[in-house]
Amino acid sequence: MYLLFLYVTLFSLSALALYRLFFHPLCRYPGPILAALTGWYEAYYDIVKRGGLVVEIERLHKLHGPVIRIGPNTLHFNYRQAYHDIYTYGSTLVKDQEFYSSMGAHVPQGSLSFCDPEAAKQRRGLLQPLFSRRAVMSLEYTIQQKIDQLLAMLNDNYNSSSKTVSMAVAYRALSTDIITSYCFAESSNILESPGLSHPILRGVEGILNKLWFQRHFPFSMTFVSIVPQTLVLWLLPEFEVYLDMKAKFKRQIDSFINNPEALSIAEHETVFYHLLEPKGQERPSQASLLDEAVVVVGAGSDTVGNACNIGTFYALKYPSIRQKLKEELEEFWVDKDLPMSYTALEKLPYLTAFIKEVLRFSMGVVHPLPRVVGPSTPKIGGLKLPSGTVVEMSIVFLHMNPDVFPDPYTFNPDRWLVEDTNQMMLDLAPFSKGPRICLGLKYISHPCLAWCELYLIFGNIIRRLDLKLLVTEETIDNFASDCRDYLVPRWEKEYRVFAQQ
Numbered sequence: 001m002y003l004l005f006l007y008v009t010l011f012s013l014s015a016l017a018l019y020r021l022f023f024h025p026l027c028r029y030p031g032p033i034l035a036a037l038t039g040w041y042e043a044y045y046d047i048v049k050r051g052g053l054v055v056e057i058e059r060l061h062k063l064h065g066p067v068i069r070i071g072p073n074t075l076h077f078n079y080r081q082a083y084h085d086i087y088t089y090g091s092t093l094v095k096d097q098e099f100y101s102s103m104g105a106h107v108p109q110g111s112l113s114f115c116d117p118e119a120a121k122q123r124r125g126l127l128q129p130l131f132s133r134r135a136v137m138s139l140e141y142t143i144q145q146k147i148d149q150l151l152a153m154l155n156d157n158y159n160s161s162s163k164t165v166s167m168a169v170a171y172r173a174l175s176t177d178i179i180t181s182y183c184f185a186e187s188s189n190i191l192e193s194p195g196l197s198h199p200i201l202r203g204v205e206g207i208l209n210k211l212w213f214q215r216h217f218p219f220s221m222t223f224v225s226i227v228p229q230t231l232v233l234w235l236l237p238e239f240e241v242y243l244d245m246k247a248k249f250k251r252q253i254d255s256f257i258n259n260p261e262a263l264s265i266a267e268h269e270t271v272f273y274h275l276l277e278p279k280g281q282e283r284p285s286q287a288s289l290l291d292e293a294v295v296v297v298g299a300g301s302d303t304v305g306n307a308c309n310i311g312t313f314y315a316l317k318y319p320s321i322r323q324k325l326k327e328e329l330e331e332f333w334v335d336k337d338l339p340m341s342y343t344a345l346e347k348l349p350y351l352t353a354f355i356k357e358v359l360r361f362s363m364g365v366v367h368p369l370p371r372v373v374g375p376s377t378p379k380i381g382g383l384k385l386p387s388g389t390v391v392e393m394s395i396v397f398l399h400m401n402p403d404v405f406p407d408p409y410t411f412n413p414d415r416w417l418v419e420d421t422n423q424m425m426l427d428l429a430p431f432s433k434g435p436r437i438c439l440g441l442k443y444i445s446h447p448c449l450a451w452c453e454l455y456l457i458f459g460n461i462i463r464r465l466d467l468k469l470l471v472t473e474e475t476i477d478n479f480a481s482d483c484r485d486y487l488v489p490r491w492e493k494e495y496r497v498f499a500q501q
């Protein structure tokens with residue numbers, strides 16, 4: 001009996017392997033045989049090579065050309081027309097259910113995980129007002145308050161070469177505090193924790209380390225949500241922070257549901273204000289509200305933190321860049337003790353060029369975002385593909401394309417100061433593009449929350465502080481290389497700074 005079972009299994013696997021190698025519609029596309037046979041090829045680079053998939057894809061494109069088969073049913077592209085066909089004009093493609101339901105296994109009812117275009121459109125419609133330019137302008141004060149807190153902390157606690165701080169940690173603290181106070185009118189207050197040792201920071205790190213495991217073994221998150229909490233914490237102590245955060249959001253939602261007046265008397269509009277009082281739509285379920293809260297905090301913290309971390313590094317590393325930023329800011333922002341508004345800062349040409357270069361370098365989400373070809377999808381990068389094919393292109397290949405960004409691995413804000421930046425702007429896509437672009441960013445040239453944060457943070461850090469970079473053997477030298485893919489890019493090394501008095 002066992003033998004029969006073994007024979008049937010072996011026969012089925014062999015038949016599947018033969019089909020995938022010789023009869024599958026994608027069988028004529030080049031790529032590693034193992035990738036054509038199984039999705040575990042990708043899992044190996046994600047888990048064993050710890051975020052090494054994008055580096056492997058780069059190697060494969062050099063070997064096999066601009067289109068490669070990276071999974072049994074997945075093509076990865078490396079040319080700009082394909083990127084725009086998939087994302088910018090990709091209204092007939094949908095998010096890949098297999099990828100997003102495993103990545104979002106902990107938040108199945110949050111906007112990021114919605115693959116059905118209609119459901120995503122409805123949810124985005126509910127949240128959009130919170131991230132519109134009008135809302136952002138009216139809540140600028142909240143962002144400025146948090147930045148003031150960061151500056152005071154750096155001045156008071158990290159002010160000599162023997163008292164330094166990792167800016168990666170400081171910015172993660174700042175961006176999480178901003179997004180939580182902005183969205184829920186209740187900050188996580190990480191910046192107030194002594195030595196920035198808040199459990200949330202450790203928890204986020206622990207969860208990021210488990211990210212690829214969750215992607216390839218999604219039942220691990222189902223396990224976390226169904227077994228008793230004490231067992232989860234015993235087996236996976238790093239989940240404590242995540243479970244605490246969810247419990248806190250749940251308490252907040254319960255209190256708003258029980259006391260709807262509290263929504264309108266909160267200091268400012270919040271995520272829950274828009275979700276609990278949907279105009280012309282049914283109110284999302286409590287589980288969905290909770291998932292959305294987690295999505296918004298996750299999506300709005302590390303992305304912003306990464307960009308700030310990378311920008312500050314280059315402003316400190318290259319004195320000429322820092323000097324130009326400083327001179328421009330000093331000319332327009334004469335009294336640094338008075339706050340400067342986002343609308344004033346966004347008019348500064350060099351600061352704007354600097355932020356665009358920061359966004360090009362920091363990438364946003366570095367992992368290829370998979371989309372599924374539909375029955376009416378036109379050609380992708382000149383290729384007519386069967387419906388159901390998964391297509392993707394990591395942003396690395398767009399942002400580091402030497403045809404559009406000459407000498408792409410050099411951090412050079414001046415490239416944005418030429419007269420015609422149209423093509424570069426088209427290919428600057430840190431927030432992705434098209435129907436599933438980062439929430440609230442209709443077009444990259446219509447700034448809102450993320451832009452507001454970046455202008456205010458860089459403006460304040462450069463104008464009001466004199467940060468010094470501490471260079472040691474351990475200091476990262478260049479953010480363009482050795483990047484690991486944890487959805488957002490991560491690096492092994494970091495850098496530390498102190499505020500010169």
Ligand code: HEM
Nearest residue numbers: 111112296299300303304364365430431432436438439450
């Ligand atoms: C520098 C800052 C940011 C970058 C580079 C960035 C980048 C991105 C990217 C690339 C996506 C597409 C993900 C995908 O297709 O799977 C995305 C989606 C999203 N972002 Fe951002 N983001 C940033 C800041 C923010 C902020 C501040 C928020 C607000 C809370 C936010 C909320 C979201 C949400 C909710 C989605 C999902 C939208 C959907 O699937 O329809 N992001 N972001």
